[in-house]
Amino acid sequence: MNDSANYAPCAKPLEIPPRTLLGPGPSDVAPRVLQAMGQPTVGHLDPSFVKIMDEVKEGLKSAFRTRNEMTFPVSAPGSAGMESCVVNLLEPGDTAIIGVNGVFGNRMAENARRAGAHVVLVESPWGRPVDPARIREALRANPGARAVGFVHAETSTGVCSDAQAIAAECHAHECLVIVDAVTSLGGIPLEVDGWGLDAVYSGSQKCLSCTPGLSPVSFSPRAMARIAARRSPVQSWFLDLSLVAGYWQDSEQGGGGRTYHHTAPVNAVYGLYESLRMLHEEGLEAAWARHQRVHEGLCVGLEALGLELAVPASCRLPQLNAVKIPEGVSDADVRGRLLAEYSIEIGAGLGPSRGEIWRVGLMGSSASPGNVVRFLGAMEQILDRSGAVHAADAFFDHARPAR
Amino acid sequence: MNDSANYAPCAKPLEIPPRTLLGPGPSDVAPRVLQAMGQPTVGHLDPSFVKIMDEVKEGLKSAFRTRNEMTFPVSAPGSAGMESCVVNLLEPGDTAIIGVNGVFGNRMAENARRAGAHVVLVESPWGRPVDPARIREALRANPGARAVGFVHAETSTGVCSDAQAIAAECHAHECLVIVDAVTSLGGIPLEVDGWGLDAVYSGSQKCLSCTPGLSPVSFSPRAMARIAARRSPVQSWFLDLSLVAGYWQDSEQGGGGRTYHHTAPVNAVYGLYESLRMLHEEGLEAAWARHQRVHEGLCVGLEALGLELAVPASCRLPQLNAVKIPEGVSDADVRGRLLAEYSIEIGAGLGPSRGEIWRVGLMGSSASPGNVVRFLGAMEQILDRSGAVHAADAFFDHARPAR
Numbered sequence: 144m145n146d147s148a149n150y151a152p153c154a155k156p157l158e159i160p161p162r163t164l165l166g167p168g169p170s171d172v173a174p175r176v177l178q179a180m181g182q183p184t185v186g187h188l189d190p191s192f193v194k195i196m197d198e199v200k201e202g203l204k205s206a207f208r209t210r211n212e213m214t215f216p217v218s219a220p221g222s223a224g225m226e227s228c229v230v231n232l233l234e235p236g237d238t239a240i241i242g243v244n245g246v247f248g249n250r251m252a253e254n255a256r257r258a259g260a261h262v263v264l265v266e267s268p269w270g271r272p273v274d275p276a277r278i279r280e281a282l283r284a285n286p287g288a289r290a291v292g293f294v295h296a297e298t299s300t301g302v303c304s305d306a307q308a309i310a311a312e313c314h315a316h317e318c319l320v321i322v323d324a325v326t327s328l329g330g331i332p333l334e335v336d337g338w339g340l341d342a343v344y345s346g347s348q349k350c351l352s353c354t355p356g357l358s359p360v361s362f363s364p365r366a367m368a369r370i371a372a373r374r375s376p377v378q379s380w381f382l383d384l385s386l387v388a389g390y391w392q393d394s395e396q397g398g399g400g401r402t403y404h405h406t407a408p409v410n411a412v413y414g415l416y417e418s419l420r421m422l423h424e425e426g427l428e429a430a431w432a433r434h435q436r437v438h439e440g441l442c443v444g445l446e447a448l449g450l451e452l453a454v455p456a457s458c459r460l461p462q463l464n465a466v467k468i469p470e471g472v473s474d475a476d477v478r479g480r481l482l483a484e485y486s487i488e489i490g491a492g493l494g495p496s497r498g499e500i501w502r503v504g505l506m507g508s509s510a511s512p513g514n515v516v517r518f519l520g521a522m523e524q525i526l527d528r529s530g531a532v533h534a535a536d537a538f539f540d541h542a543r544p545a546r
Numbered sequence: 547m548n549d550s551a552n553y554a555p556c557a558k559p560l561e562i563p564p565r566t567l568l569g570p571g572p573s574d575v576a577p578r579v580l581q582a583m584g585q586p587t588v589g590h591l592d593p594s595f596v597k598i599m600d601e602v603k604e605g606l607k608s609a610f611r612t613r614n615e616m617t618f619p620v621s622a623p624g625s626a627g628m629e630s631c632v633v634n635l636l637e638p639g640d641t642a643i644i645g646v647n648g649v650f651g652n653r654m655a656e657n658a659r660r661a662g663a664h665v666v667l668v669e670s671p672w673g674r675p676v677d678p679a680r681i682r683e684a685l686r687a688n689p690g691a692r693a694v695g696f697v698h699a700e701t702s703t704g705v706c707s708d709a710q711a712i713a714a715e716c717h718a719h720e721c722l723v724i725v726d727a728v729t730s731l732g733g734i735p736l737e738v739d740g741w742g743l744d745a746v747y748s749g750s751q752k753c754l755s756c757t758p759g760l761s762p763v764s765f766s767p768r769a770m771a772r773i774a775a776r777r778s779p780v781q782s783w784f785l786d787l788s789l790v791a792g793y794w795q796d797s798e799q800g801g802g803g804r805t806y807h808h809t810a811p812v813n814a815v816y817g818l819y820e821s822l823r824m825l826h827e828e829g830l831e832a833a834w835a836r837h838q839r840v841h842e843g844l845c846v847g848l849e850a851l852g853l854e855l856a857v858p859a860s861c862r863l864p865q866l867n868a869v870k871i872p873e874g875v876s877d878a879d880v881r882g883r884l885l886a887e888y889s890i891e892i893g894a895g896l897g898p899s900r901g902e903i904w905r906v907g908l909m910g911s912s913a914s915p916g917n918v919v920r921f922l923g924a925m926e927q928i929l930d931r932s933g934a935v936h937a938a939d940a941f942f943d944h945a946r947p948a949r
Contacts, residue, residue: 147911151606151826152601152604152605152821152822152826153601153602153604153605153819153820153823153826154823154824154826156823157582157816157819157820158594158814159585159586159588159594159597160588160592160594161586162586162589162592163674164587164588164589166589168809169587169588169589169590169812171587172587172813174654177584177585177586177587177813178584180583180584180813181580181581181583181584182560182562182580183562183564183565183580184567184569184572184574184575184580184751184757184758185565185567185891185945186569186572186891187560187572187574188567189563189565189885189891190885191561191562191563191761192820193611196561198555198556199556201553201555202555202556203554204555205555212596217625218620218623218626218759219621219626219784220621220622220784220808220809220810220811221808221809222783222784222807222808223621223622223808224627224785226782226783226784228850238771242619248710253783254783255779256779257779257780257782258781284560304889346809348587348809352814354587354811354813355587355590355809355810355811355812355813356621356810356811356812356813362580376660378660378661378781378782379629379660379781379782380625380629380653380656380660381622381623381625381628381629393902399753403896404625405623405625405626406571406572406623406624406625406749406751406758407623407758407759408758408759408761408811408814408816408819409572409624409757409758410575410580410757410758410837411564411585411757411811411813411814413560413758414558414813417556418556418558419559419730420556420557420559423554423555424556427737452678474946477549482592482593488588488589488592493806498617502858513573523591
């Protein structure tokens with residue numbers, strides 16, 4: 144890096160290539176969100192910032208469809224949101240049942256082990272959903288299990304699990320429900336209160352199309368009661384909800400106001416505010432419908448290209464499309480050409496599906512007919528095939544959104 | 547918040563008041579750093595972003611005065627950087643000696659306890675430095691202690707401890723040294739290699755004047771050897787250095803490239819790049835000298851106002867000035883008027899010093915003669931005194947920086 148005697152770090156002006164982000168996230172960030180990020184920094188306890196925090200909490204409650212007071216963005220990426228849910232709810236010796244059907248279920252299980260929990264895995268094949276019936280069996284076999292955890296929208300495979308059905312099994316056993324909604328929030332129906340989910344975490348950079356770095360979370364009153372009844376302190380000071388709460392909520396300890404815990408990433412919160420503003424301008428259900436329609440247009444185009452999706456239609460995520468790599472086609476070459484010649488990013492497979500699938504994300508601002516057509520046009524060139532753009536165009540002409 | 551049936555969250559455009567940030571951080575963020583933050587987001591594994599990551603690592607190495615390969619910004623605020631150092635270096639049952647002379651030393655001790663360590667406190671009065679001789683006694687009384695931790699620049703009190711002298715005691719006992727450099731990095735001399743510090747964490751929003759949200763850290767080869775020899779996994783998955791390393795360094799596991807661990811806050815890293823660019827344009831030693839000169843100008847003005855500093859000159863931090871609140875003057879009224887009438891933020895005392903001191907930060911971009919004069923002028927009005935602006939002006943006229 145710095146072999147040369149004349150080398151000086153960070154000497155050149157930043158050069159950011161324009162990209163179309165059609166990978167597993169981050170998604171394209173709207174110019175108005177970027178503009179919000181660039182507003183002047185104020186103090187993390189400034190009265191004007193406290194108002195923004197309150198609005199962001201309300202905006203997230205609305206997006207999560209919850210009245211949970213403890214709804215806020217963790218000041219770190221989705222992986223920290225996952226850890227926040229796990230280490231606050233689980234104590235050493237607790238049993239946690241984790242449904243695993245991809246990378247992020249495994250990650251949740253590893254988090255639970257590191258929190259000292261006894262982890263019972265309920266594994267499904269990658270590319271298939273977590274099975275509610277098998278969760279029920281695990282609950283019966285492990286009476287007194289503290290929590291069931293699973294991924295709603297598996298970003299590694301493009302599979303949607305039936306969060307409502309799994310949660311219903313948990314309720315029958317009075318077991319807490321931890322849900323990874325990193326890729327689902329804002330893209331597909333997610334009903335935190337309606338489905339009775341207890342601890343839910345997401346990411347700012349997926350279907351909310353904010354910059355990466357924040358993890359929206361929501362904790363039910365049941366979850367908060369569990370945390371209040373803990374026998375041991377939460378192992379993470381930074382993620383300890385009982386401390387974080389004093390910063391994100393008015394507390395008596397703070398004289399009715401806010402108590403310093405850590406310094407929030409002020410400008411990132413500005414960005415999240417603006418992306419929530421965009422979501423609510425469009426309407427949450429309209430955003431879900433847009434993701435579905437754009438996905439369907441992609442499917443029509445992929446079919447015209449002779450490409451197949453790896454996930455059955457019954458459990459496909461519209462916002463994350465696992466496309467089978469055809470035999471004889473080089474994974475790396477295609478992704479490399481898309482990036483180098485078309486400035487389009489798509490994702491490789493993660494873990495065992497590397498080389499087997501591409502992950503084509505249509506999340507948030509990236510979920511537009513224009514991006515589908517741009518991607519299909521590039522693929523026509525790279526694979527030397529045709530007809531995809533035409534097919535997708537015809538689909539979108541036919542399936543214009545209701546006004 | 548949402549009592550009205552017509553309430554819609556995040557409905558209004560963001561309104562950010564212009565502020566002059568003279569508190570304990572965040573400090574004023576330069577327009578060019580804000581502009582960098584607002585550049586379009588690219589993927590967290592985009593080749594162009596990997597180049598930026600490499601430059602940021604080199605820029606931080608230069609700022610920390612280290613050749614430690616494991617130097618990078620943790621994707622979360624300084625409190626997470628603290629936790630990163632503590633949970634990677636300490637295992638359950640280890641003994642940690644923590645020097646405590648303010649809020650952040652106590653926080654480090656609490657982090658160490660939650661990591662399962664046996665914590666030996668070496669307490670000094672708030673407002674006084676950690677005593678190297680007492681650290682030496684604790685090392686003698688606790689042979690085999692794994693690490694000594696302390697705060698270089700106590701943000702809660704404005705006190706500088708002699709990091710070099712404390713580290714020398716640790717070396718004599720072959721004990722690792724964990725240093726909180728949140729407020730020192732970029733503001734006062736800090737020599738990670740020269741002083742032999744093993745795990746050092748800082749914050750982006752203090753003397754680097756980037757936006758809050760990142761925690762630059764540096765780990766010595768000794769620290770990395772300790773981590774490699776751990777008997778138990780790091781309790782935090784998000785902060786586990788053995789995993790994070792694969793993302794911030796080229797690794798064999800990643801086919802010579804980078805392995806996904808979490809999604810970095812891409813735009814925040816852009817901002818840090820630009821703030822490091824500013825630091826290296828000015829020169830690290832020139833930045834230290836500027837902080838010292840601007841502090842001296844403030845001292846002259848405070849004296850003219852009849853205000854006293856709470857910390858003896860021998861251990862004062864230039865970048866964080868603890869000013870005694872005169873008898874009969876209301877802490878909250880003065881801070882409230884500064885904010886409401888002059889849009890100047892200063893800090894209240896933290897913990898036991900609340901109501902006793904104000905914390906006036908002159909960090910990074912905030913450390914300018916203009917800000918000193920602006921603050922003194924406002925204080926002249928609020929306290930109904932005079933002469934401070936004149937005295938500071940005279941000082942700065944006399945003490946122009948060498949060109």
